Amino acid sequence: MKDITFIHTADLHLGRKFKYLGEKSKDARLHLYDILDKISTVAIDKSVDFILIAGDLFDDPYPSPESISRFMDFVDILDLKKIKIVILPGTHDLLKEDSIFNKSFFSSLKNVYIFNKKGRSEIYFDDLSLAVYGYASDKNKISESPITGFLKNDKYKYHIIMAHGSVQIEGKSAKDDSPIQIEDIEKSFADYIALGHWHQNIDFSRGQIPCFYSGSPELIDLDQIKSGFIMYGNLDKKEFIPIKIGERYFDEITVDISSMHTMGEIIRAIKLNQNTNLIRKVNIVGEKQKELFGEDLNGLKDELAGLFYFLTLDIKTEDNLSVLNKKLLDIDSNFSSVERIYIERLESLIKESQNIEDRKIYEGALEMGYALLNGKKVS
Numbered sequence: 001m002k003d004i005t006f007i008h009t010a011d012l013h014l015g016r017k018f019k020y021l022g023e024k025s026k027d028a029r030l031h032l033y034d035i036l037d038k039i040s041t042v043a044i045d046k047s048v049d050f051i052l053i054a055g056d057l058f059d060d061p062y063p064s065p066e067s068i069s070r071f072m073d074f075v076d077i078l079d080l081k082k083i084k085i086v087i088l089p090g091t092h093d094l095l096k097e098d099s100i101f102n103k104s105f106f107s108s109l110k111n112v113y114i115f116n117k118k119g120r121s122e123i124y125f126d127d128l129s130l131a132v133y134g135y136a137s138d139k140n141k142i143s144e145s146p147i148t149g150f151l152k153n154d155k156y157k158y159h160i161i162m163a164h165g166s167v168q169i170e171g172k173s174a175k176d177d178s179p180i181q182i183e184d185i186e187k188s189f190a191d192y193i194a195l196g197h198w199h200q201n202i203d204f205s206r207g208q209i210p211c212f213y214s215g216s217p218e219l220i221d222l223d224q225i226k227s228g229f230i231m232y233g234n235l236d237k238k239e240f241i242p243i244k245i246g247e248r249y250f251d252e253i254t255v256d257i258s259s260m261h262t263m264g265e266i267i268r269a270i271k272l273n274q275n276t277n278l279i280r281k282v283n284i285v286g287e288k289q290k291e292l293f294g295e296d297l298n299g300l301k302d303e304l305a306g307l308f309y310f311l312t313l314d315i316k317t318e319d320n321l322s323v324l325n326k327k328l329l330d331i332d333s334n335f336s337s338v339e340r341i342y343i344e345r346l347e348s349l350i351k352e353s354q355n356i357e358d359r360k361i362y363e364g365a366l367e368m369g370y371a372l373l374n375g376k377k378v379s
Contacts, residue, residue, distance in 0.1 A: 003234050003235070003236040003237060004049055004128055004130065004158055004234070004235040004236060005046060005047070005048045005049055005232070005233060005234045005235070006048050006049060006050050006051065006052060006160075006232075006233045006235075007039065007042060007043045007046075007048050007050075007051045007052070007230055007231065007232060007233075008051075008052045008054065008192075008194045008212065008214045008230065008231035008232075008233060009039055009051065009052070009053055009054070009214050009217055009230045009231070010053060010054035010055050010056060010090070010164070010194070010195070010196025010197070010213070010214050010215075010216070011055065011056045011090070011196055011197070011198075011199050011214075011215070011216035011217075011220065012032060012035065012036065012053070012056065012057050012058075012216065012217060012218075013032065013056055013058070013059040013092065013216065013220050014032055014033070014036070014057060014058050014059060014063060014067040014070070014071065015029065015032075015058055015059045015060055015063045015064050015066075015067040016028070016029055016032065016059045016220060017029065017059075020222065021279070021310050022310070024309065024310050028248075031218065031247075031248075032218060033070045035217050035218045035245065035246065036070060036071065036074050037074070038217070038245045039051070039074075039217060039230060039245065040074055040077050040078055042230065042232070042243060042245065043078060043081075043083055044077075044078070044081050044083070046232060047081075048083060048232075049083065049084065049128055050083060050084035050085065050086060050125075050128075050130075051078070051083060051084070051085045051086070052086050052088075052132075052160070052162055052194045053085065053086065053087045053088065053196075054088050054090075054162045054163065054164055054194045054195055054196030054197075054214065055088050055089060055090025055091065055093070055162075055164030055196035055197060056090030056091065056092045056093055056164070056196060056197070057071070057087055057090070057093055058071075058092065058093040058100060059092050059093070060092060060093065061089075061092075061093050061094050061095075061096045061099035061100060061101075062098075062099060062100065063093070063100055068100065068106070072109065075109050075110070075111065075112055078111065079110050079111045082111070083111070084111050084112075084113060084125065085111060085112045085113065086113045086114075086115075086123060086132055086134075086162065087101070087112065087113070087114045087115070088115045088134045088135075088136060088162045088163075088164055088196070089101055089114075089115065089116075089136045089137070089164070090164040090196055090197065091140035091164060091178075091197065092140075094137065094138050094139070094140060095115075095116060095118060095136045095137060095138045096138055097138070101114050101116045102116055113132075115134040115135075115136040115162070116136065117136060118136060118137065118138060119135065119136070119137075120133070120134070120135050120149055120150055121133075121134065121136070122134075122150070122153065124153070124156065128158065129156050129157040129158060130156055130157070130158045130159075130160070131152075131153050131155075131156040131158070131159050131160070132160045132161075132162060133150045133159070133160070133161045133162070133190075134146075134161070134162040134163070135147075135163060135178075137178075141176045141177065142176065142178050143175060143176045143179065144178070144179075145165075145178070145179055145180060145181065145184055146163035146164065146165045146178045146180065147161050147163045147165075147180055147184055147185070147188060147190075147193060148184050148188075150189075152189045158191050158235050159189055159190050159191050160190060160191060160192045160193070160194060161188065161190040161192075161193045161194070162193075162194045162196075163178070163180060163193065163194070163195055163196070164178060164195070164196040164197045165177060165178025165179060165180045165195070165197055166178060166179060166180060166197060166198065167180045167181075167182065167185075167195070167198075167204050168180060168181050168182065177197075178197070180195070182204070182206060185204060185205075185206045185209055185211045186206035186207040186209060188209050188211075190209060190211075191210070191235055192210050192211075192212075192233055192235065192240065193209065193210070193211035193212070194212070194214070194231075195211065195212060195213045195214070196213070196214070197213070198213045198215070199215055199216040199220055199221060199224045199227050200213060200215045200224060200225055200226040200227060201213060201214060201215035201226050201227070201228075201229035201231075201242050202215070202226070205240075210233075210238070210240050212231050212240060212242075214229060214230055214231045214242075215227050215228070215229045215242075216228075216246075217229065217230050217245055217246055218245075218246040218247070218248060219246060219248035219249060219250060219279070222250045222279065222281070224250065227246055227249075228244055228245060228246020228247070228248070228249070229242040229243060229244055229245070229246070230242070230243050230245055231243070247277045248277050248278075248279060248309060249275075249277060249278060249279070250278070250279045250280070250281075251278065251279075251280055251281075252280070252281040252282075252283070253269075253270075253272070253280065253281075253282055253283070254282075254283040254284075254285060255269045255270060255282055255283070255284050255285070256285050256286040257284060257285070257286045257287075257288065257289075257292070257317065258286035258287050258289075259286075259289075260286075260289065260292070261289050261291045261292070262291065262292075263292070263295055263300075266284070266297070266300065267300065267303075267304065270282050270300065270304055270311075271304065271307060274307040274308060275308065275309075276306075276307070276308065276309055277309050278308050278309055279308065279309050279310045279311075280308050280310075280311050280312070281312045281314065282311070282312070282313050282314065283314045283316060284297060284313060284314065284315045284316065284317060285316045285317065286317060287317065288317050297313070297315050297317070298313065298315065300313060301313050342369055343366065343369070346362055346365055346366040346369065347366070349362045350362045350363055350366065
């Protein structure tokens, strides 16, 4: 008899707006449909019996027609291979009375099985001798454990619990975020616990009980360290293996320009380990050297954008005026009376400015003027 195998995924967030990605937001949203196709490809290649989606399939309880249509394509492809799909609502696609999971056209999809009753319930597959247990809610904050309180049905050989919640870790987890206690994992009767809600792929197995967050199969938020995975499971061999299918990843670097004298040095630091699938945030700090006065650091974003999937710059260099004052003291004697008047007048305007925008304009003029006084070309 064939081993019972499955794919476990969660937190696809189909329809996500990705506002933080600016002009790349639409591309990122459409890319999630490609990830859906990757999941079906892995499931078919491995001839699995079923797919578990442990919450937040959609980013909203009322997904767009586009998201629904692309998911139905996914269902049709898997139905041809007789692969079942089990869906648990999450905290984004809550089990509201009029949500997608209660629409008759959706809940009646062939080979799709949905936990669309509030609270605890079970879905049974006699052909696989499998019982799947899940807790569905119409609220995104509950204080009840989603993995306890089930009655094991001994008629079935295999038992899986699906849950969308937070394993309780001191200082990390909220007690009203569908709390999952470590000791409850270890005491469970499940052959596998399929978790969703956290976007990282994490192993919380305890004792003889396999328990995993699959993580989101593609980067959703910038705080994700280990996203881009799905889980492959074999209940007979007790093998549970993460499979990488995502492409995007995020990092944050700090570039201290205090000892840099050319734009080339700054560019090389920002470009380090560049990748067109990388979303990078760069914090630029330190004191500008005089050779860089008049250079537009903000312009680097457009210049380097093509090297990354998305690039943001957070410029935190030392206040222009304080830097210039230090430099001006060194060469004050070389200034003509006209140059002195220019500098002193701008310094006075900066000090007297009543709002941030005016101050930035005057500081920019002072910096640019200083660059010109030193024979630099300024664009």
